[in-house]
Amino acid sequence: xxxxxxxxxxxxxxxxxMTTIGAKLDRVADGEVQISMPFSKSLSQQQGFVHAGAITxxxxxxxxxxxxxxxxxxxxxxxxxxKVNLLRPAIGTRFVxxxxxxxxxxxxxxxxxxxxAFKDNDESFKVVAIMQATxxxxxx
Amino acid sequence: xxxxxxxxxxxxxxxxxMTTIGAKLDRVADGEVQISMPFSKSLSQQQGFVHAGAITxxxxxxxxxxxxxxxxxxxxxxxxxxKVNLLRPAIGTRFVxxxxxxxxxxxxxxxxxxxxAFKDNDESFKVVAIMQATxxxxxx
Amino acid sequence: xxxxxxxxxxxxxxxxxMTTIGAKLDRVADGEVQISMPFSKSLSQQQGFVHAGAITxxxxxxxxxxxxxxxxxxxxxxxxxxKVNLLRPAIGTRFVxxxxxxxxxxxxxxxxxxxxAFKDNDESFKVVAIMQATxxxxxx
Amino acid sequence: xxxxxxxxxxxxxxxxxMTTIGAKLDRVADGEVQISMPFSKSLSQQQGFVHAGAITxxxxxxxxxxxxxxxxxxxxxxxxxxKVNLLRPAIGTRFVxxxxxxxxxxxxxxxxxxxxAFKDNDESFKVVAIMQATxxxxxx
Numbered sequence: 001x002x003x004x005x006x007x008x009x010x011x012x013x014x015x016x017x018m019t020t021i022g023a024k025l026d027r028v029a030d031g032e033v034q035i036s037m038p039f040s041k042s043l044s045q046q047q048g049f050v051h052a053g054a055i056t057x058x059x060x061x062x063x064x065x066x067x068x069x070x071x072x073x074x075x076x077x078x079x080x081x082x083k084v085n086l087l088r089p090a091i092g093t094r095f096v097x098x099x100x101x102x103x104x105x106x107x108x109x110x111x112x113x114x115x116x117a118f119k120d121n122d123e124s125f126k127v128v129a130i131m132q133a134t135x136x137x138x139x140x
Numbered sequence: 141x142x143x144x145x146x147x148x149x150x151x152x153x154x155x156x157x158m159t160t161i162g163a164k165l166d167r168v169a170d171g172e173v174q175i176s177m178p179f180s181k182s183l184s185q186q187q188g189f190v191h192a193g194a195i196t197x198x199x200x201x202x203x204x205x206x207x208x209x210x211x212x213x214x215x216x217x218x219x220x221x222x223k224v225n226l227l228r229p230a231i232g233t234r235f236v237x238x239x240x241x242x243x244x245x246x247x248x249x250x251x252x253x254x255x256x257a258f259k260d261n262d263e264s265f266k267v268v269a270i271m272q273a274t275x276x277x278x279x280x
Numbered sequence: 281x282x283x284x285x286x287x288x289x290x291x292x293x294x295x296x297x298m299t300t301i302g303a304k305l306d307r308v309a310d311g312e313v314q315i316s317m318p319f320s321k322s323l324s325q326q327q328g329f330v331h332a333g334a335i336t337x338x339x340x341x342x343x344x345x346x347x348x349x350x351x352x353x354x355x356x357x358x359x360x361x362x363k364v365n366l367l368r369p370a371i372g373t374r375f376v377x378x379x380x381x382x383x384x385x386x387x388x389x390x391x392x393x394x395x396x397a398f399k400d401n402d403e404s405f406k407v408v409a410i411m412q413a414t415x416x417x418x419x420x
Numbered sequence: 421x422x423x424x425x426x427x428x429x430x431x432x433x434x435x436x437x438m439t440t441i442g443a444k445l446d447r448v449a450d451g452e453v454q455i456s457m458p459f460s461k462s463l464s465q466q467q468g469f470v471h472a473g474a475i476t477x478x479x480x481x482x483x484x485x486x487x488x489x490x491x492x493x494x495x496x497x498x499x500x501x502x503k504v505n506l507l508r509p510a511i512g513t514r515f516v517x518x519x520x521x522x523x524x525x526x527x528x529x530x531x532x533x534x535x536x537a538f539k540d541n542d543e544s545f546k547v548v549a550i551m552q553a554t555x556x557x558x559x560x
Contacts (some may be wrong), residue, residue: 016184017191020160044156051157052200052219057193079192080388081414083223083363083503083552085530087523102550103507107387107416108360110505112532112550130522130532132503132552134361134414136387220528221554223363223412223503225390227383242410243367247527247556248500250365252392252410270382270392272363272412274501274554276527296464297471300440324436325481331437332480332499337473359472363503 004028008065015061023058025065031101033065039093050090052129055097055115059084059131062099063111067135070104075137077109082133090128092117099131109135144168148205155201163198165205171241173205179233190230192269195237195255199224199271202239203251207275210244215277217249222273230268232257239271249275284308288345295341303338305345311381313345319373330370332409335377335395339364339411342379343391347415350384355417357389362413370408372397379411389415424448428485435481443478445485451521453485459513470510472549475517475535479504479551482519483531487555490524495557497529502553510548512537519551529555 005028012018012025018035021043027034035058037043043054060082067077099113111133116125145168152158152165158175161183167174175198177183183194200222207217239253251273256265285308292298292305298315301323307314315338317323323334340362347357379393391413396405425448432438432445438455441463447454455478457463463474480502487497519533533551538544 011186014184014186014188015191016180016182017194020182021193040156042156042160044154046151046154047216048154051155051197052222053161053193053197054157056196056200057191060192060196076187078229079226081223081225081361081390082192083221085221085522085552085554086219087530088525089218102505103547105508110361110507110550112552127523130530130552132505132550134505221501221530225382225412225414227390228385242365243407245368250367250410250501252412267383270390270412272365272392272410274365291466294464294466294468295471296460296462297474300462301473320436322436322440324434326431326434327496328434331435331477332502333441333473333477334437336476336480337471340472340476356467358509359506361503361505362472363501365501366499369498 004069008068017057018061021054021057030069031066033062034096034098035062036094036096050095052086055090055095055129056084058095058097059099059113059115059129062097063113063131063133064135066099066101066111067109070101070109071137074140076140077135078138080134080136082131084129084131086129088126088128090117092119094118107137111135144209148208157197158201161194161197170209171206173202174236174238175202176234176236190235192226195230195235195269196224198235198237199239199253199255199269202237203253203271203273204275206239206241206251207249210241210249211277214280216280217275218278220274220276222271224269224271226269228266228268230257232259234258247277284349288348297337298341301334301337310349311346313342314376314378315342316374316376330375332366335370335375335409336364338375338377339379339393339395339409342377343393343411343413344415346379346381346391347389350381350389351417354420356420357415358418360414360416362411364409364411366409368406368408370397372399374398387417424489428488437477438481441474441477450489451486453482454516454518455482456514456516470515472506475510475515475549476504478515478517479519479533479535479549482517483533483551483553484555486519486521486531487529490521490529491557494560496560497555498558500554500556502551504549504551506549508546508548510537512539514538527557531555
């Protein structure tokens, strides 16, 4: 995985949006990637919770990089589509997105993801969003 | 609509994420809202195009505010879920999200949205993403 | 279009499910296909309305055949994914699904569709469902 | 659960479509329901595999009944929307849909589901489809 992880870390750094929203690449495993983001007022919707767009950004990237761990050599992945259900308001001090590959085909990879909300140093969490997404392998 | 528009403008200003990504509320009409966002490297994915998360952020807000124009007095809307298809890379100098109400029920409002990519001052555009979304009316 | 229409008519006849649910191929145009289905108790959910699965079946086929009108020669299409919002109970005597291509790429075609409910010979209708879907071109 | 199971069994019998497609209610547990369907040519798409619409029908019902196990007394559920990814062709002799509640709120319940394809008496299976869906509680 080292090679893949290096490649994903380099790609992550090139994602301007991840820096803008304060996201960090926590973990890269075969078929599973984790990205976290601290709460910030700069990510809020009108009630002060984290905006669905910021939540979607980290879980889309987590799923996309999970898909990339399964892509053939010389291929990149791009998002074809995703669907997100927001289960409850995104309230917390830290949000962790986990993307997992459900099926990796030649052309398309389907992933599911979830975003967990943590408060301070408490280990317990609430799942605030779930995603089902499709990625396309494209020549790099 | 003036009252609704004022309420939406006040809500928009309270969305920290809209400021962070440089989004502007362009137009509020009955059942339809338009939000625009200039290109910025701070919104990019790894290839330099605008990240799906930023594209989703503006079209989710546009659809949500379109839903709000149809909400009963004393109600807010929150996003229950959305689905986005990314039709092509988000390449352009300016992106315009348009959200439209398809059906407004007592509890749920269903909207569709699209994001158009413009280059410089050219009036022509390409649709880079389409959304289908559900919003819930909640007591304000 | 004659050739494409013939091909779609032949394919439609081979879809056992379309016969089972009483569906008919009404119209094939470039990028747009219409399929209708009369009400039947054999298609109902528990309240007597048409089941979401039957509604989905006709709009999936309508979107898929719309995608096929844009597929390169020698290619079939298969459904990669779809998302359906059910706007109101599927009450009516006849249901008409219309699928339209939104973007046809080399590999993937994105369509939107809707299902209209008609009562008896009344020309007015209510949209009971909308779909956003992705199809993949595969060698026939 | 007996009361809920009785109620679900009565509701299932009232679903004309479930009879039409040969579906059976296999199992009702708290927050999880299983429905199976044998292969039949009458459910096919043009290549002879099971049509996405039939696959969707059983997993929509499985998710909906899973949601119903969590609904307050005196409430029914109706499908608001669902999204299905078709992971591979629906080839098999028997298909089993499993619906699970992910979050049950006052108004909305979010479920995920999958459809497994089995061949003959082999215990191994392939997941052919996954669903993410929203159900609304409505007064019965």
